[in-house]
Amino acid sequence: MPAEQRVIAGICTTAEDTVRAWGDLPAGFLDVDWAEVSLLATQHRVEGLLHESLELAGCADQVPVSVLAALRRRADLAETRYRACYAALVDVARRAPDLVAEMVFFKGADLASRYGSPAHRMIRDFDLIVPAARVADVRKVFESLDFWEKPGQHGPMFVSSPEHPQIGAEYVAFDVHLDTPADDDTTEPGHGDRWLGAAVPAALGEVACRRLSLEYALLELLADTGKHALSWIQVCLDSDVRLIRALDAELLCGAGEIDTELLAGMAARSGLDGHLAVGLAVHRAVRGELPPALSSLGGHADAGADVADMVALPDGRLLRWAIPLRDRALRSDRAVRALAMMPPQARHRGHWFDWRRGLLAGAENVAELTRRARDRLGPRPAGTLPPHVV
Structure with missing residues (x-):
């Protein structure tokens, strides 16, 4: 593995662990192509962790000033976005504390709060789950605070502009999911109640709310990881394989005991066991192994490994990458290679x-690809098959 990729591969959930993982790697930092490292850090959304780790290791002076400045700006942007969304949440909670206490925050809203600093985890908006029956109440509160509504992929999205917006954080948005995360793939009656019922009381700063249990948060994260890895457009957007998602999983695994039987069972009931298998395979390819807390799901990762080297193109074709995921994940040219899969006249993201x-x-x-991974798992246990999944 080239030194540039080793710098990124060694990044962990904290700067202290990163410096330990690097070992004697900093001794060769003067010979590293830092432009390539900076690009990889941006693609994998680990700019803040890399910047702090370089400072902690005492070798920031061996890195070009322009690279350090770029990493710092990205870290500042991550923190600014989080704090802008959080400030808006505080306003919402002051207006309707009981309603906010029912909201289930997940994805970046939850994950960024678990890192040592919001500068370590870039977000775009705050994702939350509410019962569909409560959406009118949610709309009323956001509208009272001058948010405007636009259609989201999973439910309504409420958007506002801070009074003193900063560059890169001109807007704050709350992406509302009704009953379940967007990836949930079953129409089984009452299924959303299990997601909402499994949420646990929590707090984001001073705001009382709820968050998904660790098992459900891992299922949502790993299913999303699998889906992104198989999508051509996500490759083109540098969002197919990101180290930060693996770090998110490791952070969740370190937050408490994980019931892997519950996790796998919920994946089957949700029609997400194929997504989970691919997500675990992606994690293992990126990090070399599964987190110890998920080691019992090695069979899922095995089932998803072959499929993780496939990509679904927008013209309906399913192709296999020429470079295995374990070698491809930390290459910066994945998007270029994805564009080359299309005919010359169609090599445009648009x-x-x-x-x-x-x-x-x-x-x-x-x-189709997640179905293939699911089929490799064998028959689902009795009572776990969603009615519409065949």
Whole structure:
């Protein structure tokens, strides 16, 4: 593995652990291509952790000033975005504390709060789950604070502009999911109640709320990891494989005891066991092994390993990467290679949006790939099969 990739591969959930993982690697930092490291850090969303680790290791002076400045700006942006969203949440909680106490925060809203600093984890918005029956109450509160509503992928999204916006954080947004996370793939009656019922009391700073249990948070995260890894457009957007998602999983695994039987059972009931298998395979390829807390799910990772080297193109084709994931994950040219898979006249990211709007024939058949991973797991245990999954 090139030194540039080793710098990124050694990053852990804290700067202290990162410096320990680097070992004697800093001794060769003068020979590292820091432009490549900076690009990889941005692609993998670990700019803040890398910057702090370089400072802690005492070798920041061996890194070009322009690279350090770029890493610092990205870390500052991550912190600014989080604090802008959090300040808006405080306003919402003051207006309707009982309603906010029912909201289940997940994804970046929850994960960024678990790191040593919000500068360590870039976010775009705050994701939350509410019962569909409560959406009118949620809308009323956000509208009272001058948020405007726009359609989201999973439910309504409420957007506002801070009074004194900063560059890169001109807007704050709350992405509302109704009853379940977006990836939940079953229409079984009452299924959303299990996600909401498994949420636990929590607090984001001073705001009382709820968050997913560790098992459910890991299921959502790993299923999302698997889905992104198989999507052509996510490759083109540098979002197919990101180290930060692996760090998120490690952080959750270190937050308490994980019931892997519950996790796997819920994946089956949700129709997400194929997604979970691919997500675990991706994690193992990126980090070399599963977290100890998830080691009993090695069979899932085995089932997803072959599929994780596939990609679903927007014209309906399913292709296999020429470079295995374990060697591809920390390469910075994945997007270029993905574009080369398309015919010359279609090597544009914008074409994907034309497919999505139905202007061109075809679609990314990620579902077929996750189905293949699920089939490799063998029969689901009795009572776990969602009614519509065949």
